[in-house]
């Protein structure tokens with residue numbers, strides 16, 4: 001690219017009259033990988049090797065304390081991950097002291113391989129706690145041209161130590177790119193900061209097939225992937241997770257899964273049309289209740305705790321136990337607001353348990369529900385509507401507007417919550 005003839009107009013790409021090809025063109029033609037020195041912070045974090053095979057700002061790093069976890073990312077993310085208190089797998093008790101896993105790998109008709117329970121698993125049992133085999137920033141996965149990306153991924157996979165490399169290669173998918181794309185879990189390692197989005201590769205967890213009514217919920221805490229049972233599971237049952245938002249009617253779910261690359265054969269998708277129609281009606285009702293509750297709580301008026309009871313009942317009927325945390329929370333708040341103390345406390349206990357299962361011990365909503373369960377009178381919602389009603393009377397008398405608005409705002413903020421579900 002020495003002639004200036006094809007140069008773009010921008011002077012930024014020119015250097016002393018010589019037109020430099022844009023970076024992606026250079027990469028496309030030469031697969032120009034470079035090893036680098038640490039640049040972002042002067043100290044190299046002790047657990048990390050690299051940076052290797054850099055393309056633009058993305059390099060390969062290896063963490064030799066986390067069983068050789070391979071990271072493809074911008075260097076600053078090494079420092080983000082380095083702050084996490086992540087237990088390496090090899091710090092788990094030696095195999096002789098470990099219980100054998102409560103599942104085995106088997107061929108599942110129509111689905112490839114999957115996991116089957118070999119003994120009874122109880123609700124809230126944790127089945128797997130995994131550090132990633134690989135972590136890939138979304139940037140290189142989405143932005144680098146396909147040929148360079150394929151070469152980069154091959155180099156990165158070569159750095160995974162055995163036996164994890166073979167396990168990676170045994171995953172579903174024809175190419176390395178497909179194995180990453182079809183099996184990984186989307187995650188954010190640094191909240192909403194730039195460059196936070198990553199794909200986590202956890203081959204042991206990826207053996208779980210999809211079910212629209214899963215018995216396993218997963219969450220990712222920092223970079224640790226945790227699988228928890230959402231109901232009791234009997235020996236011989238398949239362990240399943242949901243790859244999509246499960247609160248959708250059958251046609252919508254199937255369309256999303258077909259975008260994902262397969263036709264779902266789970267029991268819920270194979271139901272008769274009559275059963276599916278009844279299920280879809282329940283799903284519609286769930287959506288309508290959710291909408292009504294949002295409005296109710298935002299306005300702070302017309303609070304009807306029976307809607308909370310119905311929401312919880314419908315989720316149980318639909319076997320959507322992985323969504324119970326928020327539903328129990330809503331039911332607890334509705335009952336608390338109107339002063340139904342016993343019901344509020346009962347739901348708050350259930351909410352606390354479900355929220356810890358879904359979001360972990362550090363869940364803020366679980367802490368709020370713990371307060372409502374243990375010291376209800378200290379919770380903001382406790383009988384608040386009665387107080388608000390008194391306030392309304394007061395407002396009518398004294399034109400005191402701010403007071404009632406304050407209650408409405410608080411209700412809205414508490415209910416919306418900011419904890420989100422995990423997802424592929």
Ligand SMILES: C[S@@+](CC[C@H](N)C(=O)[O-])C[C@H]1O[C@@H](n2cnc3c(N)ncnc32)[C@H](O)[C@@H]1O
Pocket residue numbers: 110111112113114171172182183206207208209210211260261262263264265266
């Ligand atoms: C993450 S992998 C799960 C493990 C996979 N069965 C294997 O053999 O490695 C996802 C793939 O499994 C298959 N699969 C998962 N859930 C399924 C389902 N409910 N119905 C049909 N195929 C399914 C699809 O081929 C999908 O692309």
